[in-house]
Amino acid sequence: MKFLKPIVLLITVCVFLSCGNNSKTNVHNVAGSHNSDGDNENIAANLEKISLGIDGMTCEIGCARTIQSKLSKTKGVKMAEVNFENKRGVVEFDSNRITEDEIVDIVEQIAGGDLYKVIEVKKAE
Incomplete structure (x- = not known):
């Protein structure tokens, strides 16, 4: 019972810090091929980069990182940054x-x- 109070306090602090208005940018580079079924292995990559305006994000951890993670795990995506x-x-x-x-x-x-x-899509450099 005496350990419950510090654990609750620690969880509260972690949640508060993770959903705070933090300007840190999350970057996830994906190395290697996402293709597990073997198709398109010999086709040369035609890399493009786009910038997306995304409406609806309310916090960095639950929103920005979730979107970034989902995109990073997508076949054909080399890099995603939200x-x-x-x-x-x-x-x-x-x-x-x-x-x-x-x-x-x-x-x-x-x-x-x-x-x-997604409220805007444009070519990025």
Whole structure:
């Protein structure tokens, strides 16, 4: 019973810090091929980079990192970076394996499609 109070306090502090308005940018580079079924292995990559305006994010951990993680695990995505503070994501992808529209659909379908809306897509450098 005497350990319960410190544990509850620690959990509360962790939750408070993780959902605070933090300007840190999360970057996740994905190395290697995402293709587990062997198709398109010999096709040269046609890398493109887009910037997405994402509406609906309310915190860095639960929203920005979730979107970033989902995109990073997608076949054909080389790199995904989502910044909670400026409500933007940058995605580098192989256009031979995935399209811009598919990337937008992935973001908008997270959590059943009720939370996030891509409000802008443009080429990034």
